[in-house]
Amino acid sequence: MNPIIKAENLTFSYPGDEETGPVRALDGVSFEIPEGSFTAILGHNGSGKSTLAKLLCMVNFPDSGRLWVAGREITAEDAAEEDILAARRDVGMVFQNPDNQIVATIVEEDVAFGCENLGLPPAEIRRRVDEALADVGMTEFARRQTYNLSGGQKQRVAIAGTIAMDRRCVIFDESTAMLDPVGRREVMEIIERLNRKEGVTVLLITHHMNEAALADRILVMNGGKIYLEGTPEEVFGRPEAMWAAGLDVPQTTELAYKLQKACLDVPLTLFDPASCAKAVADAVTRAKAGAGKEARR
Amino acid sequence: MNAVELDHVSFTYSRNMPGAVPALDDVSLSVKSGGITGLIGHTGSGKSTLVQLLNGLLKPDSGTVLLDGHDIWAEPKKIREIRFKAGLVMQYPEYQLFAETVAEDIAFGPKNMGIGGEELDARVKEAARFAGIGEELLGKSPFDLSGGQKRRAALAGVIAMNPKILILDEPAAGLDPAGRRDILGGVKRFSRESGTTVIIVSHSMEDMAMYCDDVIVMARAKILMHRPTAEVFSEAEQLASVGLDVPLVTRVAAALGELGVDIGRDVYTVDYAVGKILEHIGAAPVNFENVKDAAGKNGTGAAGKAGAEH
Amino acid sequence: MRSDITFGQYVEGDSLIHRLDPRVKILISLVFIVVIFLARSLTAFVLLTAAAVVFVLMTKIPPRLILKAMKPLMFIIVFTAVINIFFMPGDHLIFEFHFIRIYREGIVNACLIVLRIMLLIVATSVFLTYTTTPLALTDALEQLLNPLKKLRVPVHEFSMMMTIALRFIPTLIDETRKIINAQTARGADFTTGSLIQRGRALIPILIPLFISAFRRADELATAMECRCYTGGEGRTRMNSLKSEPKDWAFFCLILALGAGVVLLNRFFPLLNVTI
Known part of the structure; x- marks a missing residue:
């Protein structure tokens, strides 16, 4: 299957100030996002993940390397206007600050904004907006003012906006960072459903380990490069590397890692508390049996 | 000695509007001097209101707020002095930076208190040190700092006022794990070294578990419980009933108890859990102090060149 | 803490006037304003005042709010009244003190002009500010001004x-x-x-x-x-405004009101106002 996003050796530098000179934010990044996949990009602040997001939404363009979005090459600023527009039709973005991406004062008019830009007929827009609002559970808020919504609700409105545009891929750029736990849970549930049920490709940029653990695949960024890559099990299976990159691992992994150091054999990648507890209990039983044998001897 | 006391305090926003619901409903509480107290509750539980009452930004409709045993509204004209005593770091405080240099921004609070000269310099330097702002950053524009540095510069601006109590509203919101450890670690160091009472408002149970001595849980404009951290986390069901989660490791401990490996229900940090498990099998304890930061330091060679994200 | 900020002065409601097509409402207000200026005779003013009272009752907006809308214009109201009372010459002198001469015509004129200003305020608040959201007004203006796009006026940009x-x-x-x-x-x-x-x-x-x-x-x-925004070109709207027969019926009512005013001016002149 063709990847919906393909990056080849991307580099990007910010101008920086006189002392430091240009600051390299991306240093040879290559990856592919297969259609229908759920990929998380993890990285600490300053790892290059926000810079990458800016290239993917075609606000900035790479200094070198090549980038394809939805089958169109968007490498340089002079990429054809219609290529960029076509790519944006297929790949949407949900940003971090819910307040700064809502255009209209009324919920349903904001959801309609993207479709209106596509020039769809009014009846079609109406149908898509109603459907998208139902998808994110915001139907009853359709005529409300966007201003009075909670952070989680605002993000759901933003997601409805991309659903209504019928996109193949949605990039979430730290979309849960400013939300409280309830809002975060609501948004993550919708993101998962979008991928699993609707088959939309999801690219989730985050620094929350438990959100990344839901993905099929994780790219860890550090120092402007892809630092680790693999399934959540593979990536969180290396806690030392994650800590070194200024990141964390789920507490179950940390517990298992520390128990391993103390010679208790508990696997690192059981993220669910019940199975982790089971493994710990088994290890404890084995250790006790071992100790018992030694004592008898 | 209690640093802070609330005596039957109630507060309602736009009280005169029909259907106004109290944001704080007859709340009494006392916070001991010198420790770190966590304040947790879901959005709308009243915790932000409580914070603003402590600092005199809001005035209670009824009841009294006592700071060091004095009613803060005894002399309304002196409320500004109360604000110096109860230093408040608001949510996303980096958005309040305004001065030309970091040092000037940190000096804003103390200057408003009428402090100048050498003492001002000394305070700025000391506050910067506690907040983890290196001296080389003091001459820079605050707008050239990274996100985490900006946050810490804003924290330094409040620490520099030498408050009796330091109140932080969601100090780690939006930061990555290393950034959280930097800022909360700095707050802990500051509290331990200066003996300042600290109140941290947070959504993150993991952070509460790591840094707080006791925890206040708020729900529906009232205080649900106020107890030492370990005891609060042993009440998983009650926390869940008001929409709060316990840390993952606490749930592992509960599951372990059901499997016959009883390490207690008051487990809320990984290190404590490891210690308990090792104790359970009679093995020697292992010290994991700073394993994350140590790994971070080894890795700074690569991460250090990462550069700023804009 | 979230604050409740009312946008403009919109008062929520579901009356016939609330539900009128905002474009038609703008036209209605314009015509109504012209009609108010056409009124000369006291009889015409009585008709318009009666109509205004009916409109206010229809919207169910508390009269207190209508009075509030007049407050900022109080100065102008008082000023015009004073000018008319003291400086309007006429035939029926009723008061004289040194150089101050007050005529009956001046008092009548002052009353009617004050009434006219008040009617203007009622008209704009009933049809525009109180019953139409600023957003609907913006949309309506954009569509009404659409022909100006041909003259390269950036109507869409202003409305956005x-x-x-x-x-x-x-x-x-x-x-x-x-x-x-x-x-x-x-x-x-x-x-x-x-x-x-x-x-x-x-x-x-x-x-x-x-x-x-x-x-x-x-x-x-x-x-x-x-979100694929590239300006007004090729953009459609979900809620393109549609005017229904009831909108135009209301519009005709206002025209009829205008006709009534003209007839009353002509055939039942009473205490005619000048200016």
Whole structure:
């Protein structure tokens, strides 16, 4: 299957100030996002993940390397206007600050904004907006003012906006960072459903380990490069590397890692508390049996 | 000695509007001097209101707020002095930076208190040190700092006022794990070294578990419980009933108890859990102090060149 | 804490007037204003006042609010009244004191002109500000002014600017409040000192506010681009305004009112107003 996003050796530098000179934010990044996949990009602040997001939404363009979005090459600023527009039709973005991406004062008019830009007929827009609002559970808020919504609700409105545009891929750029736990849970549930049920490709940029653990695949960024890559099990299976990159691992992994150091054999990648507890209990039983044998001897 | 006391305090926003619901409903509480107290509750539980009452930004409709045993509204004209005593770091405080240099921004609070000269310099330097702002950053524009540095510069601006109590509203919101450890670690160091009472408002149970001595849980404009951290986390069901989660490791401990490996229900940090498990099998304890930061330091060679994200 | 900010002066409601097509409402207001200026005779004024009272009752807007709308224009009302009473010459002198001469015509004129100003305020508030959201007004204006696009007037851009401004006003008010709180917590003092000192005290508020506004504008621009916004060209609207027969029926009612005013002026002249 063709990847919906393909990056080849991307580099990007910010101008920086006189002392430091240009600051390299991306240093040879290559990856592919297969259609229908759920990929998380993890990285600490300053790892290059926000810079990458800016290239993917075609606000900035790479200094070198090549980038394809939805089958169109968007490498340089002079990429054809219609290529960029076509790519944006297929790949949407949900940003971090819910307040700064809502255009209209009324919920349903904001959801309609993207479709209106596509020039769809009014009846079609109406149908898509109603459907998208139902998808994110915001139907009853359709005529409300966007201003009075909670952070989680605002993000759901933003997601409805991309659903209504019928996109193949949605990039979430730290979309849960400013939300409280309830809002975060609501948004993550919708993101998962979008991928699993609707088959939309999801690219989730985050620094929350438990959100990344839901993905099929994780790219860890550090120092402007892809630092680790693999399934959540593979990536969180290396806690030392994650800590070194200024990141964390789920507490179950940390517990298992520390128990391993103390010679208790508990696997690192059981993220669910019940199975982790089971493994710990088994290890404890084995250790006790071992100790018992030694004592008898 | 209690640093802070609330005596039957109630507060309602736009009280005169029909259907106004109290944001704080007859709340009494006392916070001991010198420790770190966590304040947790879901959005709308009243915790932000409580914070603003402590600092005199809001005035209670009824009841009294006592700071060091004095009613803060005894002399309304002196409320500004109360604000110096109860230093408040608001949510996303980096958005309040305004001065030309970091040092000037940190000096804003103390200057408003009428402090100048050498003492001002000394305070700025000391506050910067506690907040983890290196001296080389003091001459820079605050707008050239990274996100985490900006946050810490804003924290330094409040620490520099030498408050009796330091109140932080969601100090780690939006930061990555290393950034959280930097800022909360700095707050802990500051509290331990200066003996300042600290109140941290947070959504993150993991952070509460790591840094707080006791925890206040708020729900529906009232205080649900106020107890030492370990005891609060042993009440998983009650926390869940008001929409709060316990840390993952606490749930592992509960599951372990059901499997016959009883390490207690008051487990809320990984290190404590490891210690308990090792104790359970009679093995020697292992010290994991700073394993994350140590790994971070080894890795700074690569991460250090990462550069700023804009 | 979220604040409740009412946009403009819109009063929520579901009356016939609330539900009229906002474009037709703009036209109705314009015609009604012309009709008010056409009125000369007391009989015509009585008809218009009766109509205005009926309209207010229809909208179910508390009369208190209508009076509130007149407050800012009180000065003009009083001023015109005084000018008319004292400086309008006529045939029936009723009061004389040195150079001050007050004629019956002056008093009548003053009353009717005050009534006219009040009717103008009622007309605009009943049809526009109180019953139409600013957003609907913006949309309606954009569509009414659409023909001007041919003359290269950036009608869409203006309307988009208005929409975004309306959307961000409460956000920025909230932000201002937060920054004031934050700086107050650091001991900033905005209420005492000389004017210059107070002006200087605003710097710690204005700088963060400007920086935040620019950051928001920048992020919003990116978000809009990512949602395929390329300007007004080729854009459709979900809620394209549709006028129904009832809209035009109401419009005709206002025209009829105008005809009535003209007839009353002509055939039942009573205490005619000049100007």
